[in-house]
Amino acid sequence: xxxxxxxxxxxxxxxxxxxxxxxxxxxxxxxxxxxxxxxxxxxxxxxxxxxxxxxxxxxxxxxxxxxxxxxxxxxxxxxxxxxxxxxxxxxxxxxxxxxxxxxxxxxxxxxxxxxxxxxxxxxxxxxxxxxx
Numbered sequence: 001x002x003x004x005x006x007x008x009x010x011x012x013x014x015x016x017x018x019x020x021x022x023x024x025x026x027x028x029x030x031x032x033x034x035x036x037x038x039x040x041x042x043x044x045x046x047x048x049x050x051x052x053x054x055x056x057x058x059x060x061x062x063x064x065x066x067x068x069x070x071x072x073x074x075x076x077x078x079x080x081x082x083x084x085x086x087x088x089x090x091x092x093x094x095x096x097x098x099x100x101x102x103x104x105x106x107x108x109x110x111x112x113x114x115x116x117x118x119x120x121x122x123x124x125x126x127x128x129x130x131x132x
Contacts, residue, residue, distance in 0.1 A: 003032045003097075003098070004120075004124075005017075005031065005032070005033075005098075005120040005123050005124055006019075006098055006120065007119070007120045009098075009120065010074065010114050010117035010118065010119065011031065011117055011118045011119070011120065011122070011123035011126075012056070012072060012074050012117055012118070013118070013126060014056075014072045015030055015031045015033055015034035015037075016028055016029065016030055016031070016034075016071060016072055016073075016074050017029055017030070017031050017074070017098065018074035018075060018114060018117060020111070020114060021105070024107055024108055024111065025080060025105050025106060025107050025108065026074065026075055026077075026105065026106050026108060026114070027102050027104075027105050028059075028073070028074050028075075028102065028103055028104055028105075028106060029093065029097060029098070029101055029102040029103045029104075030062060030071055030093060030097060030101075030103070031097060031098070031123070032097040032098060033127050034069075034097070035093050035094050035097045035101070038062060038064035038066060038067065038069060039064050039065055039066050040064055040065045040091070040094060041062055041063070041064045041090045041091060041093045041094050042063055042064060042065060042090055043062075043063040043090055044060065044061070044062055044063070044086040044087070044090045044093065044103065045060055045061035045062075045063075046060055046082040046083070046084075046086060046087070046103065046104065047059050047060050047079045047082060047104055048079065048082075049079055049080065049081065049082060050078065050079065050080075051078070051079045052077075052078055053073040053075075053076060053077060053078070053079060053106060054073065054076045055073060055074065055075050055076045055113050055116065056072050056073070057072060057073055058070040058071065058072055058073075059071055059072060059073040059079070059103075059104060059106075060103050060104065062090075062093065063090075071103060073106065074106075074113075074114075074117055075106055075108045075109070075110070075111075075113045075114065076108070076109045076110060076113060077106040077107045077108045077109045078106065078107045078109075079104050079105070079106055080105050080106065080107045081104065081105040082103070082104045082105075083100075083101075083102050083103055083104065085100070086101070086103065
């Protein structure tokens with residue numbers, strides 16, 4: 001069973017999360033629901049630091065034993081940090097999708113883009129609808 005979706009984040013319909021760090025950056029990753037659907041994650045292709053990204057465009061790739069999936073950027077901006085730990089331990093996403101399994105930090109071009117994303121309760125409704 002997926003863990004509850006934290007209230008301190010925004011969510012995309014593609015199952016990414018964005019946490020506003022309060023300094024013009026967000027930390028992002030895939031949701032616990034997404035890692036559960038993917039099953040065992042074996043490889044993460046991280047973006048380059050300094051890469052410019054657009055909201056809803058691919059930013060990273062997650063490979064599991066079942067499939068390869070693009071990870072989409074929740075906001076437009078510049079990648080300022082990546083979670084290098086995932087290179088050796090991609091399973092961190094399975095173990096702690098909302099914590100140690102974060103993928104990248106992005107300096108936002110336009111913080112209002114966060115308003116295009118869902119809050120935790122709306123995202124929970126989306127998951128429920130997909131499962132039924």
